[in-house]
Amino acid sequence: MRAVSYGLGSLLRPSASGSVARAQATLRTLTTASSTARTTRNATPPASSASRNIVRRQFTSTPARLSDPSAADAPSIPPPLKGIRIVDLTRVLAGPYCTMLLADLGADVIKVEHPKGGDDTRAWLPPFAQPPTGKDALKPPPGKEDYWASLPPESAYFLSVNRSKRSITVDLKSPAGKKIIYDLVAKADVVVENYLPGKLASMGLGYEDLKKVKPDIIYASLTGYGQTGSYRDKAGYDVIIAADAGMMHITGEADRPPVKIGVAMTDLTTGLYVHGAIMAALLGRAQTGKGVHIDASLFESQIASLANIASNYLIAGQEAGRHGDKHPSIVPYQTFQAKDGRIMLGAGNDGQFRFLCNLLERPELSTDEKYSTNAARVANRDTLITLLDELLQQRTVQEWCDLINGKIPAAPIRNIRGTFDEHPQSKDRKVVAEVEHPRAGKIKIVAPAVRYGDGKMKITRPPPVLGQHTDEVLTQELGMSEDEVAELRKAGSIGP
Template structure:
């Protein structure tokens, strides 16, 4: 999707029967009440990441299907796949074979554990890797059980790493004329995303623990209760801490020897947090938001999803796009988040219905005539 947002023509290859599993992941489903098709519901899960793609249905187990995909590879810059290592090679679609067909091909494999090693043949899922790669261990309240992040963050992080690797490989291909195989795993992407937590262990031998919303190295830097809800306060240095204290009526803490520096505040974390909570719970969140406005340090309410999309900055930046879907009618989606001065990413195509572009791609991209296409269809190489 991210490559499609940047202007790439993306062809999504799906199995003729059912297609992408996430098409059935619901509710909720987007439905056009005025549409005559009673099967018009589209999974919100599928809709969120499949814009700017064309759907082609291919049975890779058939001879005609494999030949079709080989023809497509000849004209493609990038192939992205997430099969278990060796699975596509057994079907004539591995990197070694396809690189002979198109030496310029950038072939990106995304797996749970990588292409080799003792765990290579294990299937990988976001929540499994969150558990296995340390993220779940550090997520949750100090006295609570490990919990997963609210979205599939390991999947998303791995996608971002893969996108960067693909773009880098395309730049290198521009210099060498040759493509290459990219090996991207959920496990390694998640470990890399441990960031300072990983460094604390590797450099200092410090084992991490769950801290709720608190920061292991900065105080105060966490969610605090107010009289009616919660809010996030981030005072990342001594100057910001002083400004915070002045705005909430805790000026005496600035000169308290226990809290003079960040190191002091980390050492006396529990005492300071209790003093701040005692003060903030005297008033509601909106009162404190007004008090802290323009204070020169970061703070925020804890918004729900409705409040997030009603946020004035989100509206001003035009992040939500509305597109016409052929079966679900008008749907809203989160658009490309990055702005460019010389280029505007856009939602050119709505998420496709299953196989919607099979004929178009076979005719315009591969140059197949109608007779050839119907022959493939009758042989079961492509969907109906």
């Protein structure tokens, strides 16, 4: 009997008679059947479009040992994407971040990497995970000793966005390599890629090509500027798009040159958008039986993320500027110098400003016509900020935070060590997970961000070693013999 999971889009709709209760009862019945079914490897979905998206394969693979500090906090729902297979043809950040979020939800993500070097970020080091040595040194799988020893250390960058995935190495340009992708796609639900528009199509791996292999495939493309338009052939890089689409213009101090944000937010935002788009497409396919080509770009994700800054221009023709750490329309709302460091402090309304003035033992400031309203404070920003800066230097950052005690927005400017090692909320919310990596040993990575009821989704495996799962996928799931795999390896169609 096949193990099954059911498309949320079809199950959460009311039944034909309009009875929500009946639909919920059906869901409970089908879920029970799913939990008792035996897993069938390589189960092929039914051919009919209506049922094609109901049956989902449950893929088996032995995960590496995990040590998750939140293991006692089980999520209140099962992994919603369990049984969904994703062929991941992405590298660097936006695409891998997207597929990692899907893996967090239970999807079987097969990361396809080039045999020579793999994902670019594997070579972005230092920093890297320092493997254990001496008696604690880890042993590679039999027959992989020389290959694993030839690999560079596991880079911190790669480890940050590739948890819970499997890695296989395939040369997409070789005929045999292309056939491997076809065979994977035939048993998959989603393909995610971030090549230049038309590049994979020229290799026979575009949406129209793979749609012939799997008619209901969901194919997500992440590019710099999108599949159409005069800029379609331009490569997309986070910082370039930040410059080209408004973000860098509004980042930095007013009297200094623009600066980039401290992390690649354009890439991350695009990954989040596409993660949501794929979830929506899966729900859509459960209703219609049809796949879709998702066309996402860093350019449009960046523009969509301008939020109120974009609206200010579109509605009122108001050009934006740089304000550094200051809010353009709320005063005070910025960092200030305390006795021992800087503190972020805000007063979003007149009541909060009165509280601050009383705390500073200058209550008369809140009734001064120059400062009594936010509009007045914005108009007299320079004099008020100078005065507040002097007053706040009387105490330390921690003393001010203790006195404020959540009455108005305030926080110390923490460095990264302070964020992970000192912040009590980081410990309370278990923002760090530990996993046992087969080459690097026990490493710490950021845990998934979202809780589902009582806990977070579990990290099912550490970030993979380059090509770690090639043999597993080809033999156990594509049905190849060991001799066939050896011939592919000899021909260079797959990695060592």
